[in-house]
Amino acid sequence: MKRESYHLYVLLVAICTCFTFAGCQTSNSASGTSMAAASKNAGHLTVRRAAKFGSRIALHVSIDGAQVALLGQGQSYNGTLSAGEHVISVNATPSQARGGTATKRLKVESGQTYSFTATWTNGRVALM
Numbered sequence: 678m679k680r681e682s683y684h685l686y687v688l689l690v691a692i693c694t695c696f697t698f699a700g701c702q703t704s705n706s707a708s709g710t711s712m713a714a715a716s717k718n719a720g721h722l723t724v725r726r727a728a729k730f731g732s733r734i735a736l737h738v739s740i741d742g743a744q745v746a747l748l749g750q751g752q753s754y755n756g757t758l759s760a761g762e763h764v765i766s767v768n769a770t771p772s773q774a775r776g777g778t779a780t781k782r783l784k785v786e787s788g789q790t791y792s793f794t795a796t797w798t799n800g801r802v803a804l805m
Contacts, residue, residue: 719757720785722765724804726752727796730769736795739766748795758785767795767804779804 726736726748738746738754741763746754763785768778779802783791793804 718760718787720760720787721790722754722756722758722783722785723790723792724748724754724765724767725792725794726750727794729797730795734769734771737766737768737770738795740764742766758783758791760785760787765793765804767802769802776800776802778802 722740724738724746728750730736730750732750736748737744738748740756740758745756748754761784763783764780765783766778766780769776776797779795781793781804785791796803796805798805
């Protein structure tokens with residue numbers, strides 16, 4: 678019963694998060710995602726969730742400190758970023774303390790695509 682409640686909770690949070698943030702698009706296929714054409718002053722960001730996380734862990738994706746997605750198993754985040762400097766962060770839940778937070782500083786250029794994969798490396802969350 679607890680397992681079913683947890684999965685339902687993660688699913689509901691993921692749905693609410695994606696409806697809350699404009700530009701968020703998740704997909705069950707890492708390579709089958711598509712976005713509308715980005716504006717002239719924006720870059721495209723993709724964050725894939727590696728299978729290593731398993732089914733009981735959700736992945737929080739944040740840009741400049743604001744959460745933009747909560748990814749479940751087999752999902753990825755696709756969105757646009759304005760040109761300029763941004764900080765991309767990922768952490769896992771429910772084990773945030775164990776895995777820590779991985780961050781990348783990114784200088785976005787108009788029309789460019791930036792792709793990262795969130796994975797486990799040496800017992801910590803990594804963004805590669």
